[in-house]
Amino acid sequence: MLKLFTIFADIVTYNWLGLTRGKHLTEAVHFFVEDTTKIFFLLVTIIFVVAVVRSFFPPERTRRFLAGKNLFVAHVLAALLGVVTPFCSCSACPLFIGFVEAGIPLGVTFSFLISSPMVNEVALVLLFGLFGWEIAAIYLFTGLIVAIVAGIIIGRLNMERYVADYVWEIRMGEAEVPTMTWRERFQYAKGYVKEILSKIWIYVLGGIAVGALVHGYVPQDFLLKYAGPNNPLAVPIAVILGVPLYSNAAGVIPIVQALMAKGLPLGTTLAFMMAVTALSFPEMVILSQVLKRELIMTFVGIVSMSIIIVGYIFNFLI
């Protein structure tokens, strides 16, 4: 079905604009037209569907669901629920308090906090649209594994004393979760699509534009020399570069796709994208309200290490 967008881009570039095949500019224009139409179509449809699913999993319900489960099961469920539960970094604190207060172990809470921003529908849509379903699936599974493993390690370290003291004293109220009708769910989903798109469209367009330029003008295999599998430092450097790019995950993925086409290995690409989505300065600043510095450093350290390992494994395998 996604072939439609290639055909549409063919018509626009060759027939309407009358560009000659094989030129740099033609390549760039074709890439831009195909990817913008495809990505926005996918974003609207998939965010809508995900939002409807999400309306069944408000965090209040997730919390009740996770409390008192077997530890390993709880880690797996927390990571899975992280994918479908609505999350934004400004919600990280009340969510954290809510989980801990419900008696959910610290490590399980972290499994959730890691998977929620990392494996989100916007990243998955962009990966699916630009890289194909195989890479989107690899990203989904490795993302879940990173969240589960990092959460288990943090849990084993018994770092409860590094949670801000006041958190343990909060007695949280039980807010009522209203049951929604289908009409309300669709309303919610519509509003959610609008909200997300209004926030990211400019980054998506910008990212695809830069990606188009890279596609058209950067020579093939250009990156192989610098960031290819022979450079052992490429993965950690990709992770370090990814952290400050947080809010622009939507804009980064199209650029990364173009870079991969120019020889960036899969493992390095995955590590970079995970760093962009999972680790962010604003989220750490917000979390510092509930976590002491030692725990934040541990969290960042363990997640970075896991992501770097993922990068090496995929570079090694492929």
Added chain:
Amino acid sequence: MKIEILGPGCPRCQSLEANAKQAAKELGIDAEVVKVTEMGKIAAYGVMSTPGIVVDGEVKGSGKLFSVEEIKQMLKG
């Protein structure tokens, strides 16, 4: 009437505050709109996803940027 906006100050919380003021104005209600940014207080309301909106001490909704129309319904109800 007292309207509290729960949230650490993200863009969505600010938009929600503006919508709440607009809703009160359109209904001609004399409402005091206050922002609650302290985590302990937000959690005490049982709200786990921001922004949240509280009218006269009662949580009316959370995790969504409510529109002026939706807030009007909350203020009437």
